Every structure is written in structure tokens, then in C-alpha cells.
Amino acid sequence: MKVTADRIEGGQVVLNIAVEAEEMEEAIKKAYSRMGSKTIVPGFRKGKAPPAVLERYFGRDAVVEDAAEHLLPEVYEQAIEEHEVDAIAQPQVEIIQINPLAFKATVPVRPTVELGDYHQIKFKPEEVVVGDVEVEEALEKIRYAQAPWEPVERAAKFGDLLSIEVEGKVGDKSIASEKEGWYQLSPDQPQPVPGFAEQLEGAKKGEERTFTLRLPEGQEEFGGQECEFKVLVNEIKEKKPPELDDEFAKSLGQGFDTMDALRETITANIKSKKELEARSEIEEKALNAVVDLANVEFPDIMVQQELEHLAEE
Numbered sequence: 001m002k003v004t005a006d007r008i009e010g011g012q013v014v015l016n017i018a019v020e021a022e023e024m025e026e027a028i029k030k031a032y033s034r035m036g037s038k039t040i041v042p043g044f045r046k047g048k049a050p051p052a053v054l055e056r057y058f059g060r061d062a063v064v065e066d067a068a069e070h071l072l073p074e075v076y077e078q079a080i081e082e083h084e085v086d087a088i089a090q091p092q093v094e095i096i097q098i099n100p101l102a103f104k105a106t107v108p109v110r111p112t113v114e115l116g117d118y119h120q121i122k123f124k125p126e127e128v129v130v131g132d133v134e135v136e137e138a139l140e141k142i143r144y145a146q147a148p149w150e151p152v153e154r155a156a157k158f159g160d161l162l163s164i165e166v167e168g169k170v171g172d173k174s175i176a177s178e179k180e181g182w183y184q185l186s187p188d189q190p191q192p193v194p195g196f197a198e199q200l201e202g203a204k205k206g207e208e209r210t211f212t213l214r215l216p217e218g219q220e221e222f223g224g225q226e227c228e229f230k231v232l233v234n235e236i237k238e239k240k241p242p243e244l245d246d247e248f249a250k251s252l253g254q255g256f257d258t259m260d261a262l263r264e265t266i267t268a269n270i271k272s273k274k275e276l277e278a279r280s281e282i283e284e285k286a287l288n289a290v291v292d293l294a295n296v297e298f299p300d301i302m303v304q305q306e307l308e309h310l311a312e313e
Contacts, residue, residue, distance in 0.1 A: 001075055005083040011112065011299030013085050015105040017075055024067070024100035031067035068101045076105055086110045088299065108299035116293025123282045128274045130267050138266050139244060146251070147241040155202045156236050160185045162200065163235035168192075170215070170222045180234065193227070200231060208232045 002018045019027075035058060072093070080087055091105040149161050156162055162183050168176030176192065189197040199211045210230050217223045242248050249256040256262045 003079045003083065005085060011109055013107045013109050015079050015107060017079050017103055017105065019071065019075055019101040021100045027067040027071040028063060031063050031070065035063065035066060064099050068098050071101055072103065080107065108302060111296050111299065114295040115290065118290050118293055121286055121289045123285055125278050125282050128271055128278060130270045134270055135263055135266050138270065143241045143244060144239060147239040149237040150240045152236055152238050153205065155204050156185055156200055156233065158185050158187050158201060159238065161237040162233055165232040165234065167230045168227050170225050170227050175222060175227065200233070203233045205233055205236055
């Protein structure tokens, strides 16, 4: 087999492959055997008809075409391996002649990348500063998380935790019934339906409220219909955040003896996070700069396939 390989524009390599006559004859012998094993020729057992008879039965051209059809992918794979062609898709094949087989394969290859002068790319990370407001906000989150829920004797407001009994009906059919469930009152709360939380704002312990809300359209069976709710408020609780003092720091159980020690750790954690974010931002900017400087040659077939994909969308 003779092979030449030439790189052309458009991210492709052209292989000119010519099979030796001896190799072609061997492929034709295999074709006779392959075709004969699948055919019953009158006067012969299946697979026992000699080549001369098979040639008269099928015709010489059919046998040669079968040989070439099976030989082509074999010699193509051998050619791209020998010439280290990094094919990324099936080639376009042009048959030059059938016997002995000769063809041209235009092969799309992996895109080549020429990096620009990336040594000129320099980014200086900004100095990371942790403000007092950031530390205090982090402390408030910890403080709120550690706060217990305690009963209160006042009207419910957003942020409270309510013990409620709920019954919901669409017409005469009950679709919701719950005894002694806990419900945190939050504005714009979508559960159980939008507007439910707002109807309970201002309710007092022992008060029963009746109101009607439209169920979301996406709900099965009752979507878009009016639902009448009856809600009994059994108890109201609120968060009682502890004082931010040394005792609070000790209560966290992480070795803090003072609030100053807790603030130092929080400051260090925030700084570490911001430094990591800053580093990631610098890396992304550097990568984008390298890509902008690089020259990438994509195979024409990849570009065409992407255009066809976009057109289909």
C-alpha cells in the first residue's frame, strides 16, 4: 500500500491511498469466499461453489466491488495510524479506481492552536479588604441560627413561627387538613399557596381566620380554582437572639473564649473566601486573554455541521 498525506487549509489532511495488486487479489479471494458462503448455487452445496462458477453467477464487477468495499476501511485505518492523523470525524472519500483500489480521503483533524504572545498577559490581583459590616453581618447570621424559638403573647408578624390547624376546601371537597402543624410566616411565601402567609399576619393566639385564595394553575385537578381556608392559630413563637458577648462566643463550642477571638476567625474566613474568589477571577481573565490572542483553525466540516445545527434550531 502506498500512502501520501498532505495537510490543507480548513483543518484537513488529504490521504492518497493506493493498494498494491497483490493485496487487492487477496481481498478478491476473500470476497469470493464471503459471497459464496451466503449463496446457494444450483449444483453445489452452500459455500462449495468454486470462484470461476461464482464469477459467472455474480459477475466479476460485483466481486471486485465487494472486495473494495471491505478493503477500503481497513487500509484507511492503517493509513491514519501510520501517518498519525488525528481524525475527529468520518472522511470524505473519492474513489480513483476500483482494481487495484485507489482512493482519496479528505480527513477532518483536531483543530490546531497557535498561542499568541501570552507572556505579555499580566494581571495584578486587587488587595482583599474585609469590612466591619461584613463581619457584623456574619455574626448576625450565627446569632440568629443559635437563637431559640420562644412563645410570645402578641399578634403574629413576619419571621414568627406559628402552630396552626388548617382546613382547605374547594367547594364541598376537602383538599387540605392538618392538625398542629408549624408554619414560619415569611413574605411572598409560595407554600401552601401564594398569599397564605399574608392572610395570617396580625393574627393572635386562639384566633381563627377564614379566607379564600385561588390555587395555582399548575396544580392537578384543582388548579385555578378558589379554595376556602380555615386556619386556627394555636401558638406564636419568635426567635430570641442571644447577646453578642463572651458567653455567646463560648457557647459555640469551637474554642472561642472571647468575642474578639470569634471576630478574628470570622474575619480570617471571609478574607480567605474573598482571596479565593479574586484568584478565580484573575484566572478566568487570564484564560480569556490567552484565548483572545490564540489563532485556532477549525476543520471546515465542524463549522458546516455547527451551521446546520444552528439552522435546525
